[in-house]
Amino acid sequence: MKNYSLVTGELSSLADRIDQAEFDKLIDFITTAGHIFLAGAGRSGQMINAFANRLMHLGLDVSVVGEISSPHSHPNDLMIVGSGSGETLRLINQVQIAKKNGVRIALITTAPNSTLAGLADCVLTIPAASSVQPMGSLFEQASLLTYDSIVLTLMENLNETSLSMKQRHADIE
């Protein structure tokens, strides 16, 4: 189907343009973190929610910012933010609070020169700024694929399998 191929073509073209060293740094931040907070707005937020779910399946201590069950932050915690523009005001505000509490910040973005990138300790750039799709669609799709790529690496590092992860999946949903 023509438009499907158009979308997958755009996504495929990004694969070699995401920096391995930035990816590896993010893996290191995740592996050494205490609690992991995840944050994103709109469609970017939907993608980060899916990532939070998989990190939980991996046995990591995670919560989504804004959920009532999300705990107080501490030094050595990590906040992972997904924001294409890097300029979403709510996220800037949340990151500023987190930084005051000694939380390290990781950003997934198309905008390495943005306000959020300037506040982050670790930036993974997805060069998805140019696209035929509307608004942030390419970033949002690519961010989900990037999160699932991170999950594959973490599965290997943490000796997890699909079966071990499934045992942590919510049975009441």
Ligand SMILES: O=P(O)(O)OC[C@H]1O[C@](O)(CO)[C@@H](O)[C@@H]1O
């Ligand atoms: O990824 P960003 O730039 O933080 O934007 C968050 C959300 O805001 C919008 O840009 C506009 O509502 C959405 O496309 C996106 O999901």
